Amino acid sequence: MYDIVGDIHGFAEPLKQLLTKLGYSEIDGVWQHPTRKALFLGDYIDRGPQQVEVVRIVRAMEQAGHALAILGNHEFNAVAWATPNPNKPGEYLRPHNAKNLQQHREFLQQVGGNSPQHLEIIRWFKTLPVYLDLPGFRAVHACWHRKYLGELAPRLDEKNRLKDDAWLSASKKGHPLNAAVETLLKGLEIPLPEGGQFHDKDGHARTDIRTRWWLQHTHTYRDLAMVPADVIERIPHQPVPAGILPGYDNQKPVFVGHYWLTGDPAPLADQIACLDYSVVSARQGKLVAYRWDDKPLSKANYIWVARTEKNSP
Numbered sequence: 001m002y003d004i005v006g007d008i009h010g011f012a013e014p015l016k017q018l019l020t021k022l023g024y025s026e027i028d029g030v031w032q033h034p035t036r037k038a039l040f041l042g043d044y045i046d047r048g049p050q051q052v053e054v055v056r057i058v059r060a061m062e063q064a065g066h067a068l069a070i071l072g073n074h075e076f077n078a079v080a081w082a083t084p085n086p087n088k089p090g091e092y093l094r095p096h097n098a099k100n101l102q103q104h105r106e107f108l109q110q111v112g113g114n115s116p117q118h119l120e121i122i123r124w125f126k127t128l129p130v131y132l133d134l135p136g137f138r139a140v141h142a143c144w145h146r147k148y149l150g151e152l153a154p155r156l157d158e159k160n161r162l163k164d165d166a167w168l169s170a171s172k173k174g175h176p177l178n179a180a181v182e183t184l185l186k187g188l189e190i191p192l193p194e195g196g197q198f199h200d201k202d203g204h205a206r207t208d209i210r211t212r213w214w215l216q217h218t219h220t221y222r223d224l225a226m227v228p229a230d231v232i233e234r235i236p237h238q239p240v241p242a243g244i245l246p247g248y249d250n251q252k253p254v255f256v257g258h259y260w261l262t263g264d265p266a267p268l269a270d271q272i273a274c275l276d277y278s279v280v281s282a283r284q285g286k287l288v289a290y291r292w293d294d295k296p297l298s299k300a301n302y303i304w305v306a307r308t309e310k311n312s313p
Helices: 012-021 051-063 073-082 098-111 116-125 146-155 164-171 176-186 229-234
Strands: 002-005 025-027 030-032 037-040 067-069 131-133 138-140 189-191 208-210 254-256 272-274 286-291 302-306
Touching (some): 037 051, 051 098, 051 116, 073 176, 146 164, 164 176
Parallel strands (some): 037 067
Antiparallel strands (some): 025 030, 286 302
């Protein structure tokens, strides 16, 4: 049985508190449970004050067989930031521009950019699977999309990890492989009708909306949009094109992170659970886990610790 943990973003103290609450203890430097394993949904780094410590905890658990861990968009971006572009000498797969540096600066400062420790962590990130399809449930960082999973399959190894020769295409804007990876790790985005625009939580202008991809029927742009509450009225209430949603098959539950939810944790749908409840937010953030018991998804199985100043050095 697994305890599935949402986005940690460098907050090691809440992570330790959550693992303790779940019945794990640290033995010889590795957190472990006598009968259960953890499964981490990605986004271990960026933003928080203890990013190297979070990676150490998750990596030690994964390598000792006490946890599984998958790739988040922040780990993908970290690999692309650190990987030279073979076709453009002096450049990297993820451009070192001001916008990307703003998102990644805290990690680089804490790990020591291009240090042996940094490069060792990048090597570990590259070993993380893009998704897991286990007997009882599925796990992916943002979106379970059958079409893109199929397109990505030839570029993954037997453990669902990106092959070494796939990173260049996966990082190239406009490439089909990039579209697949972006959707699985960042969510399904669709363009607004001409002239539509809003600003995201980081102040960047957006002309696409991230969608509630798990919905089963045709909806309006506003129905599908996952945007801040203060901009929802700017999203048009006109129908989206038919067939734009992936149509989840509901064969088994799927666990995701990524979406910065707030409020009381609960399933998003009968077979969809998001475990990212904005741990970065000091005012209302939570680090959330789901105690999987091979039964239908239930609000009662969510376990969390609140982010407070006390556990945020």
